[in-house]
Amino acid sequence: MNELEQLKVYLKHYWGYDAFRHHQRDIMYSMIAGEDSLAVLPTGGGKSLCFQIPALVLDGTCLVISPLIALMRDQVDQLKKRGISAAGLYSGLFKEETETILENFVNGVYKLLYISPERLQSESFKAYLANAKISFLAVDEAHCVSQWGYDFRPSYLRIPEIRDLFPNLPIMALTASATPKAQKDIQDKLALRSKNIFMASFVRSNLSFSVFELENKGAKMLEILNAVQGSSVVYVQSRKSASNWASWLIRNGMNADYYHAGLSHKDRERKQKNWIENKTRILVSTNAFGMGIDKGDVRTVIHVEVPVQPEAYYQEAGRAGRDGQKAFAIALFTRQEIRDARFRIETHFPTPESIRSVYEKLGIYLKLALGSGELASFDFDIEHFCKTFSLHPGPTYQSLKKLETSGYLTFNEGFYQPSRFRFTVSSAYLYDAQVRNPKVEEMCKALLRLYGGELFSDFVHIQESDIARVANTTVEATMIRLQEIQTAQLAQYVPQKTSPQVTFLIPRLEAKNLELDVALLRQLKKNELERLDTMEKYLTMEKGCRSAFLAMYFGEDFAADCGVCDHCLVYKRKEKPLSFPFYKPLILYKLSEPRKQSEIENEFKPAQRDDVKKSIRFLLDEEILYVTEDGKLAKMENKPKSGFHL
Secondary structure (H helix, E strand, C coil): CCHHHHHHHHHHHHHCCCCCCHHHHHHHHHHHCCCCEEEECCCCCCHHHHHHHHHHHCCCEEEEECCCHHHHHHHHHHHHHCCCCEEEECCCCCHHHHHHHHHHHHCCCCCEEEECHHHHHCHHHHHHHHCCCEEEEEECCHHHHCCCCCCCCHHHHHHHHHHHCCCCCCEEEEECCCCHHHHHHHHHHCCCCCCCEEECCCCCCCEEEEEEECCCHHHHHHHHHHHCCCEEEEECCCHHHHHHHHHHHHHCCCCEEEECCCCCHHHHHHHHHHHHCCCCCEEEECCCCCCCCCCCCEEEEEECCCCCCHHHHHHHHCCCCCCCCCEEEEEEECHHHHHHHHHHHHHCCCCHHHHHHHHHHHHHHCCCCCCCCCCCEEECCHHHHHHHHCCCHHHHHHHHHHHHHCCCEEEECCCCECCEEEECCCHHHHHHHHHHCHHHHHHHHHHHHHHHHHHHCCCEECCHHHHHHHHCCCHHHHHHHHHHHHHCCCEEEECCECCCEEEECCCCCCHHHCCCCHHHHHHHHHHHHHHHHHHHHHHHCCCCCHHHHHHHHCCCCCCCCCCCCHHHHHHHCCCCCCCHHHHHHHHHHHCCCCECHHHHHHCCCHHHHHHHHHHHHHHHHCCCEEECCCCCEEEHHHCCCCCCCC
């Protein structure tokens, strides 16, 4: 069996799917061939499989670069559940935990190792890296490498340095949303040697985009939620708005709850679980919700406050209708909101002096000596920090984010690290200890029953509530017993943490020595304003397909009209062209295989093209034609009978 055949075998064995999506297969083939590639796949397009499956086929460990700790942890946990050896290195890990992972990495234990881009700055990590066997490098959220992306991270610029150690290492870059300018910048900044770009269509024929300009948003939201039954997400811009809108919906008879990064992990997990299981119908949330969420039956996504980035808006809206059934993405806005958003961007970019001041106070607050703290993580309460130094939270937050953009630290608002446990003695020694102490024996049996022999080789995420259930005791008693096992030097136990965290990427400097790229900060501000301009155009456009507008923003040329957005539906209601019977057979004849709509139109005379376009629209409306994943027109009779939403 060759490597290409193995890809499909692993797809079926580990994930249960019979076939790849078109671009998934091509991206994987490119990696098997040792070529660099850039994959631009919208939310729900199965990005992760593009590197996870080749990692199983190729010899060595796939190194995955990701800026999102929560997503790293989620993917590692999912891979382990499928029986795939994987690990993640990120801030907040116990020292011994990090060392164990690195040793296993060098010994080839893992097929995938997830790291943050900042890890590449560590000389100690580079030393381990030099002795490891790497199959290829996967750069997730690759838009972070580009100053034209919406979440620039300077540490991403260090990624090409890995080729100093592995000159022939293939690189796969992946993102859910990148404009043509960002795509080119990603290729340049990562020094991709093969200019392979794989891009799926951003037009989804089952997702209807609509926009309403109005003051009374609550009445419109109730109208929508009453008209469209099923699960819903309502996106807002602040934590206060999340709780306020959820309370308002409840008062108006709706089954709703709220979600944001300021909640405890226990509360976030409970609220998320209730929504996934349809115990809660509507979840009102900030952008903290959605990452790694796999729920196909979301019928409506409502943005009740103006989103300022087309990239974020498309990703959030795209969480509706992943099951392929009809779904709705609705934005509610006022012109004043757009003006307010522009004012915030204009005024919330702090001066270099303000940034330096926040950095200096942060070092004092954390009692961090000058020249120390490289890759050190600290629990951080921004509200207490602001009160301590009489700082305004808004500008302080922006200063911290600009320090992150400049590569001095990372600020993780929604940090959660589950409890971890590892035995530090051999199984034989542990057996003797259990004989001597029956209380230890009972707890150790519960641990081994739940988590197995992996506890002797690596730190394992544990749930104290599960252990308590198996050991027939309370959670509190379980935590005490686990601490006692650690005190007896039989294991290491790290209880869960939920506090936001700050991680210093380089040793603390004197504030005056911070090198702030003022030109870059100015450019990033300009980029944000331009994105807001794009959102304003989208929200206020009076004609044209909304889905096609977004697709063209992301570089999809000649995107076909979706046929289901508010503007397309108005167009559908217009009278059928008299020439439709004439053009129908000609169009169908030209579609012996899937083709771009623009190609079909260009084969007719200019004077005929308007009627051709209208005829194509009616053929789509009557479901005689459909739009493929890569934005082409095709006959419905040739549509595959089943599809896989990976």
